[in-house]
Amino acid sequence: MTAVSRTVRIGSSHGLHARPAKLFAQAAKDAGIDVTVAKEPGAPVNAASILGVISLGAEKGDYVTLTADGDRAEGVLDALAELLTTDHDE
Amino acid sequence: MSELRGVGIGLGVAQGPVARMAEPLPAPEDVASTRTPEEELARVREAVAAVARELEDRGSKAGGLAREVLEAQAMMAEDPTLDQEVSTRVNAGKTGEFAVHDAFATFRDMLAAMGGYLGERAADLDDVAQRVIARLRGLPAPGIPDPGHPFVLVAKDLAPADTALLDLDKVLALVTTDGGPTSHTAILAREKSIVAIVGAAAAKDLADGETVIVDAAKGVVTTDPTAEDLAQAQHRADARAAAASAPITPGALADGTAVPLLANLGKPGGAAEAVELGAEGVGLFRTEFLFLSATQAPTVEEQTKSYTELLQAFPGKKVVVRALDAGADKPLAFLNDAHEENPALGLRGLRALRASEDILREQLTALAQADAATDADLWVMAPMVSTVEETEYFVALAKDYGIKTAGVMVEVPSSALLADKVLAIADFASIGTNDLTQYTLAADRLLGSVSSFQDPWHPAVLQLIKATGDGGRANGKPVGICGEAAADPLLAVVLVGLGAGTLSMAPTALADVRATLLQYSREDAERIAEAALAASDAASARAAAQEAAGTPAA
Numbered sequence: 001m002t003a004v005s006r007t008v009r010i011g012s013s014h015g016l017h018a019r020p021a022k023l024f025a026q027a028a029k030d031a032g033i034d035v036t037v038a039k040e041p042g043a044p045v046n047a048a049s050i051l052g053v054i055s056l057g058a059e060k061g062d063y064v065t066l067t068a069d070g071d072r073a074e075g076v077l078d079a080l081a082e083l084l085t086t087d088h089d090e
Numbered sequence: 091m092s093e094l095r096g097v098g099i100g101l102g103v104a105q106g107p108v109a110r111m112a113e114p115l116p117a118p119e120d121v122a123s124t125r126t127p128e129e130e131l132a133r134v135r136e137a138v139a140a141v142a143r144e145l146e147d148r149g150s151k152a153g154g155l156a157r158e159v160l161e162a163q164a165m166m167a168e169d170p171t172l173d174q175e176v177s178t179r180v181n182a183g184k185t186g187e188f189a190v191h192d193a194f195a196t197f198r199d200m201l202a203a204m205g206g207y208l209g210e211r212a213a214d215l216d217d218v219a220q221r222v223i224a225r226l227r228g229l230p231a232p233g234i235p236d237p238g239h240p241f242v243l244v245a246k247d248l249a250p251a252d253t254a255l256l257d258l259d260k261v262l263a264l265v266t267t268d269g270g271p272t273s274h275t276a277i278l279a280r281e282k283s284i285v286a287i288v289g290a291a292a293a294k295d296l297a298d299g300e301t302v303i304v305d306a307a308k309g310v311v312t313t314d315p316t317a318e319d320l321a322q323a324q325h326r327a328d329a330r331a332a333a334a335s336a337p338i339t340p341g342a343l344a345d346g347t348a349v350p351l352l353a354n355l356g357k358p359g360g361a362a363e364a365v366e367l368g369a370e371g372v373g374l375f376r377t378e379f380l381f382l383s384a385t386q387a388p389t390v391e392e393q394t395k396s397y398t399e400l401l402q403a404f405p406g407k408k409v410v411v412r413a414l415d416a417g418a419d420k421p422l423a424f425l426n427d428a429h430e431e432n433p434a435l436g437l438r439g440l441r442a443l444r445a446s447e448d449i450l451r452e453q454l455t456a457l458a459q460a461d462a463a464t465d466a467d468l469w470v471m472a473p474m475v476s477t478v479e480e481t482e483y484f485v486a487l488a489k490d491y492g493i494k495t496a497g498v499m500v501e502v503p504s505s506a507l508l509a510d511k512v513l514a515i516a517d518f519a520s521i522g523t524n525d526l527t528q529y530t531l532a533a534d535r536l537l538g539s540v541s542s543f544q545d546p547w548h549p550a551v552l553q554l555i556k557a558t559g560d561g562g563r564a565n566g567k568p569v570g571i572c573g574e575a576a577a578d579p580l581l582a583v584v585l586v587g588l589g590a591g592t593l594s595m596a597p598t599a600l601a602d603v604r605a606t607l608l609q610y611s612r613e614d615a616e617r618i619a620e621a622a623l624a625a626s627d628a629a630s631a632r633a634a635a636q637e638a639a640g641t642p643a644a
Contacts (some may be wrong), residue, residue: 029170046171051171061458
C-alpha cells in the first residue's frame with residue numbers, strides 16, 4: 001500500500017479552530033480510516049483528534065498536508081480536502 | 091455589616107442567599123494505582139463517555155452557538171490522541187484520575203502557550219478535565235449550583251457553557267470575582283436584565299447560604315445586612331419593579347427634554363417585543379442577518395420583503411437601517427475573501443460595499459421599495475464611514491435611489507473629529523460606541539487579552555462623542571447613539587450631556603435607561619458629562635459621573 005497525500009490551503013476565515021476544526025475532526029472520524037494532517041514543519045497528527053487539529057494552529061491561507069493509506073484513501077482525502085478549503089465562518 | 095465593591099451592571103438591587111459555583115477540584119495526587127491498568131482505563135472511558143453525552147445533551151437543550159461549543163467540548167473529552175495519552179499513563183501504573191489530569195494538562199499547556207483564541211480554548215479543556223475527574227471521584231460536576239431555592243450566584247466568572255442552561259428564575263443576582271464590564275457575565279446580565287456585580291474580588295470569601303444584598307447601582311455587595319438594610323433594599327427593588335411595569339412614557343429628561351429611546355434590532359421578528367418594551371422606533375437595524383447565512387447576496391425581492399416586514403411594525407415612527415456591515419467580526423465571502431492581517435482596519439463596512447457596489451445598489455433599491463410600501467419614517471446609514479468623501483459618496487448614492495434621509499455611522503475617530511464637515515453633508519449621524527472605542531484605544535474588540543481597553547467610559551471616547559455632538563449642533567443635524575454604551579443607564583445620561591439626541595439599545599435595557607433619564611435635567615446631564623470628560627481614564631470617568639450624579643433615588 002502506498003500513502004496518498006494532499007496539500008491544501010485553509011479556507012476558513014478564522015483558521016482551523018473552533019467550528020471548522022470540529023467539523024473536520026468529525027468528518028475524519030466518520031471516514032473510518034486513519035488520516036493524518038500536518039502543518040510544516042510540525043509532525044503529523046491524527047485528523048480525527050480535535051485537540052491535535054486545533055493544536056496545529058493553522059490559520060486561513062496556511063497549507064496543511066493530509067495523508068492516508070488504502071483503497072479508500074483517495075476519496076476520503078478529496079472529501080476532507082474540500083472541507084478544509086471551504087469557508088465555514090461565512 | 092460590610093461592603094464588597096465591584097462594577098455594577100444596570101441599576102437593580104436584589105437580596106438572597108449565596109450559592110457558589112463549585113470550586114475547581116484539587117489536582118489529583120500522583121500515587122500508584124491499586125487497580126489494574128485495564129480497570130483504570132475502563133473507568134476513565136466510562137467517565138469520558140458519560141461526560142461527553144452530558145455535554146451533548148446540554149448542547150442540544152441550549153441550541154445555537156452554545157451547542158457548537160458544547161459539542162466541541164464533547165469531542166475533546168473523547169479525543170483519540172487524549173485517550174492514547176491516558177492509556178500510556180495508566181499502563182505506567184498511574185490512577186485514572188491522575189492520568190486524565192496529566193494528559194489534559196499536556197494539551198492545555200500547549201494551547202495556552204499558543205495564546206490568543208487558542209489560549210482561550212485551554213479553559214474549555216480544563217472544564218472537560220474537571221468534569222471527567224469529578225465523575226471518577228463520584229463528586230458533583232463543577233458548574234451552576236442547584237440548592238433548590240432562588241440564590242445569588244457567586245462565581246469566578248461565567249463561561250458560555252455555564253450560562254447556556256442557567257435557570258434565570260432561580261438566579262436572584264450574579265456576583266463574579268473576576269471579569270469586567272465587557273465580560274461574558276456582564277453581557278448576559280444586560281441582555282437578561284439580571285442584577286449583577288462583576289470584578290468584586292473580595293466576593294471569593296462569601297459562604298454558601300449567607301444572605302447578601304447586591305446593589306448594582308452602587309456596585310456594592312453588602313454582607314451581614316441589618317433588617318433595616320434588607321427592608322430598604324426590598325423597598326427599592328419593589329419600586330423598581332413598579333417602575334418597570336409603570337406605563338411606558340416616551341424617553342425624556344426630568345425637565346421634559348425629549349430623548350427618544352429606540353431599539354437595536356437584528357431581525358424583523360424582534361420588532362413586536364421592542365414595541366412592547368416601549369421602543370419609539372428603531373435606531374439600528376442590522377441587515378447582516380439577510381446575508382450571513384448566504385453564499386450569495388439575497389435578491390432585491392427577498393430584501394424588500396424583509397424590510398417591509400420591519401417597517402410595517404413601526405408606522406409613523408423612525409426606523410434607521412444600516413447598510414450591510416461586513417468584515418472584521420462578520421466576514422462575508424462574496425464581499426471580501428482576501429486574507430487580511432488586520433481585518434478591523436481592512437476592507438470592511440462602506441469600503442467593502444463600495445468595492446462591490448452592486449450589492450449596495452440592490453440594498454438601496456430594496457429599501458426604497460419597502461419605504462414606498464409602508465408608513466414608517468425610513469432613515470438609512472452607511473457603516474464605518476471614515477472620510478468626508480465617503481459621506482458625500484453614500485449620501486449622493488442613497489438620494490439617487492430615493493432614500494429621503496441618509497446618514498453615516500461614526501465609528502472611526504476621523505469621522506468624529508471632522509463631524510462638522512461630515513454632518514454638513516449627511517442628514518444625521520449615529521455613533522457606534524463599540525467600534526469607536528476599539529479604534530480610539532487601538533484594541534481589537536474580539537481579543538480577550540486587550541478587553542480591558544474596550545470601555546466606552548474612556549474620556550478619549552467621550553471627547554470624540556462630544557465632537558460629534560458639536561458637529562451635529564453646528565449643522566442642525568441629529569446625532570444618536572447605537573451601541574452597547576447607550577444601555578448603561580448612567581452613561582446614557584452622559585451621552586445626552588455630550589449632545590446625543592436619541593439613544594438606541596437592546597430593548598431589554600429600555601426600562602432602566604428611561605427611568606434614569608427622568609431623574610436628571612439637561613443641565614444635570616451636561617454637568618455629569620463634564621465631570622466624566624475631565625477624568626483621565628475609564629474607571630475615574632465612571633466614578634466622577636457617579637459622584638456628580640449623586641446616588642440615584644431608585
